Amino acid sequence: MNVMSVLNQIMGQAQGGQSRSSGGMDINSLMGSLGNQVSGGNGGSGIDVKSLLGGGALGLMLGSKRGRKMGGTALKYGALAGVGALAWKAYQNYQSNAQGVPQQAPAQQGRPLEQLQGAEQEKRGLEILQAMIMAARADGHVDANERALLTQEIEKLGPDDELHNWIQQQFDAPLDAQALAKNADSPQASREIYVVSAVMIDDQNAMERAWLDQLAAALNLDPGLAKELDQQVRAVSQG
Structure with a gap:
């Protein structure tokens, strides 16, 4: 399946930029962009909110009809473009600050999405795309009409028949x-x-927040780590 081709384009929509056709992501570029957002800088990878919520597969998955607030809440979608780097940064912060937490070798942790290649990246990409779709459905608002529109937008991204x-x-x-x-x-x-x-x-939707809490438990995430992950996502929205 050509999952990374499709996922890269969706992530490109999160930045309000041009869709990426295929290939791996530049981890160094993503880390630089992410670091700039987290530190509150004004880099050249700013997020075009109008482009983000105006349409496209991502905009439909987020469901602009739900009345999501613009500004900071929309800015956090830029985290999608560097999800692996952000998750790894959160883990490092958690390990540095947690008391009595066993230190694990990096090899036991797995590598960020952006560092994977070939079949490994495709597999992780499926996991990420599945998580996005499940989260989009968490409030029960993806009706038949929205699904049809979303299918049309996904088709524009060129998925193969299997995907x-x-x-x-x-x-x-x-x-x-x-x-x-x-x-x-x-x-x-x-x-x-x-x-x-x-x-x-x-976060203001009780059903969606409940889904995230259920997922944290299912993933066996330590509450402190889940909190750090949440903080990293919020940090991007304040960039």
Whole structure:
């Protein structure tokens, strides 16, 4: 399946920029951009909110009709473009600040999405895309009409037949945090799944927040780590 081609384009929509056609992501560029946002700088990768919520697959998944606030809340969607780097940074902060938490070798953690290649990146990409779709459905507002519109937008991204069928299956599947968590292939994958979900949900929506809490439990995330992941997502929105 050409999942990374589609996922990269969706992530490109999060930045309000040009869609990426294919290939791996530049981890150094993403880290620089992410660091600039977290530190409150004014870099050249600013997020075009109008472009973000005006349409496209991401805009429809977020559901602009739900009345999401603009500004900081929309800015956090830029975290999608560096999800692996952000999740890894949060883990490092957590390890540095936590007392009595066993230190684990980096090899045991798995690598960030942006550092993976080939089949490994495709597999992680499926996990990330599944998490995005599940989070988009968490408030129960993806009706038949929205699904049809979303399918049209996803088709524009050029998924192959196998990926198209897989995406449709995700819209039909039960919302099951345990099933989603089982797909995580490493602790880093679990953190990325949580970050993507945290970006997609609206904290002010009780149903969406409940989904995120269920997912954190299913992923066996320590509450302190989940809190750090949430803080990193919020930091991007304040950039």
